[in-house]
Amino acid sequence: MSKKKKVLFECQHCGLTSPKWMGKCTNCGTWDSLVELNEHEQEIVKMTASSSGSAKARAITEIQETEVERFSSDDTELDLVLGGGIVPGSLTLIGGSPGVGKSTLLLKIGSNIAKQGKNTLYVTGEESEGQIKLRANRLQANEEKLFLLSEIRLEQVMLELSQRKYECIIIDSIQTLYSEAITSAPGSVTQVRQITFDLMRIAKERKIAIFIIGHITKEGSIAGPRVLEHMVDTVLYFEGDSSQELRILRGFKNRFGPTSEIGVFEMKAEGLISAKDISSRFFSKDNSQPGSALTVIMEGSRPIVLEVQALVSESYMPNPKRQATGFENNRLNMLLALLERKLEIPLNQYDVFINITGGIKVTETSADLAILAAIISSFRNRAISKETVFIGEVSLVGNVREVFQLDTRLKEIALHKFSKALIPKKPSDNFGIKCYEVNEVTKLIDWM
Ligand SMILES: Nc1ncnc2c1ncn2[C@@H]1O[C@H](COP(=O)(O)OP(=O)(O)O)[C@@H](O)[C@H]1O
Numbered sequence: 001m002s003k004k005k006k007v008l009f010e011c012q013h014c015g016l017t018s019p020k021w022m023g024k025c026t027n028c029g030t031w032d033s034l035v036e037l038n039e040h041e042q043e044i045v046k047m048t049a050s051s052s053g054s055a056k057a058r059a060i061t062e063i064q065e066t067e068v069e070r071f072s073s074d075d076t077e078l079d080l081v082l083g084g085g086i087v088p089g090s091l092t093l094i095g096g097s098p099g100v101g102k103s104t105l106l107l108k109i110g111s112n113i114a115k116q117g118k119n120t121l122y123v124t125g126e127e128s129e130g131q132i133k134l135r136a137n138r139l140q141a142n143e144e145k146l147f148l149l150s151e152i153r154l155e156q157v158m159l160e161l162s163q164r165k166y167e168c169i170i171i172d173s174i175q176t177l178y179s180e181a182i183t184s185a186p187g188s189v190t191q192v193r194q195i196t197f198d199l200m201r202i203a204k205e206r207k208i209a210i211f212i213i214g215h216i217t218k219e220g221s222i223a224g225p226r227v228l229e230h231m232v233d234t235v236l237y238f239e240g241d242s243s244q245e246l247r248i249l250r251g252f253k254n255r256f257g258p259t260s261e262i263g264v265f266e267m268k269a270e271g272l273i274s275a276k277d278i279s280s281r282f283f284s285k286d287n288s289q290p291g292s293a294l295t296v297i298m299e300g301s302r303p304i305v306l307e308v309q310a311l312v313s314e315s316y317m318p319n320p321k322r323q324a325t326g327f328e329n330n331r332l333n334m335l336l337a338l339l340e341r342k343l344e345i346p347l348n349q350y351d352v353f354i355n356i357t358g359g360i361k362v363t364e365t366s367a368d369l370a371i372l373a374a375i376i377s378s379f380r381n382r383a384i385s386k387e388t389v390f391i392g393e394v395s396l397v398g399n400v401r402e403v404f405q406l407d408t409r410l411k412e413i414a415l416h417k418f419s420k421a422l423i424p425k426k427p428s429d430n431f432g433i434k435c436y437e438v439n440e441v442t443k444l445i446d447w448m
């Protein structure tokens with residue numbers, strides 16, 4: 001009797017596997033997304049699911065640590081987000097919305113690396129060689145060791161890798177590359193997994209640093225498969241879009257370093273270049289308007305002074321609008337509820353909009369106090385002096401909590417010559433700034 005052939009279905013949206021076909025994926029809820037995998041594809045699923053290698057476990061005390069080797073990308077901001085430079089043999093995913101500058105940045109990085117004498121391959125499946133050449137002229141990226149391959153078949157890319165020794169590869173983009181061994185469409189889970197798996201293997205075997213460009217959807221996640229994020233070593237995303245002057249690259253995952261730092265770039269005719277003097281790029285000291293307040297957030301090791309803006313206007317809807325750009329909506333709702341309750345401001349009859357200038361996303365709670373101040377200022381139509389900076393996290397019961405690295409933040413404020421700060425607790429050193437202690441939100445109202 002012959003052994004029964006094993007069947008396996010896989011959701012092309014989320015990667016769920018099932019021995020039975022289903023009309024609707026039970027994991028992500030997508031309709032008609034399950035396809036049957038052939039034997040080769042099943043093999044890949046198995047290989048990527050279980051960790052490879054047959055090494056026997058050893059006592060941790062016997063194992064010697066390995067130093068992570070790195071080389072510079074000759075771009076200070078990228079080096080910073082990567083945790084100190086490029087790691088040979090690492091796979092890095094760079095995601096961002098169309099036009100944000102992924103191709104521009106990586107072509108320049110490729111040329112920087114080629115300039116160091118390392119063979120670098122730029123694989124483009126989106127643009128023609130001629131288009132890339134035009135961009136290279138603009139970016140001054142013409143280097144002898146930078147090679148261009150206009151190709152969408154993975155097998156051809158692999159063939160190229162067997163012809164010449166490369167130290168860095170840039171794939172632009174993962175959504176356009178496909179493997180002929182697999183029947184499903186480019187960008188599907190099966191394709192992306194196979195391609196990433198093959199790239200990962202080649203990166204580790206030959207110690208090649210590989211950058212993969214990926215498009216992201218409106219919701220901000222990588223278009224198509226999440227499996228990609230799990231498989232690669234490092235994930236970096238561009239925040240904001242092409243309309244912003246500054247483009248921010250944030251680390252989400254890094255097997256070789258911290259993810260706390262951001263990279264700040266600006267789009268210029270000569271490319272996407274590391275922004276200079278970033279701490280003063282997110283606010284202006286010009287005339288103050290109602291609804292604007294300043295704060296200092298920490299992005300990794302760097303303090304950044306930010307302007308937060310609020311617009312409070314009477315609502316004609318049964319459910320007033322609450323919308324935040326660059327700030328979490330849930331947190332805004334919490335702060336608004338607190339204002340209503342504690343300070344008896346009837347915000348339930350008002351629309352409230354929040355905007356963080358410069359396209360940065362605030363992930364820290366230390367901006368709470370400034371958000372409250374901006375809302376109150378807009379509500380009362382009274383401007384806050386641009387000499388004042390607000391720092392503090394607000395709790396559900398209306399206390400203002402201390403924030404970490406207050407000293408670093410105050411030092412930064414002093415550097416930019418602000419004269420007043422509203423903070424949760426008197427600091428040990430005020431760096432010449434007049435500090436007001438605001439440990440409860442009611443005190444904020446008193447002050448204002
Ligand atoms: N001649 C130019 N001068 C300055 N900026 C340009 C020029 N041409 C294109 N750009 C900028 O480059 C951006 C496109 O970048 P690109 O790297 O192709 O983005 P992505 O690869 O992320 O889709 C455009 O949004 C535009 O701002």
Ligand SMILES: [Mg+2]
Nearest residue numbers: 102103126172
């Ligand atoms: Mg591009």
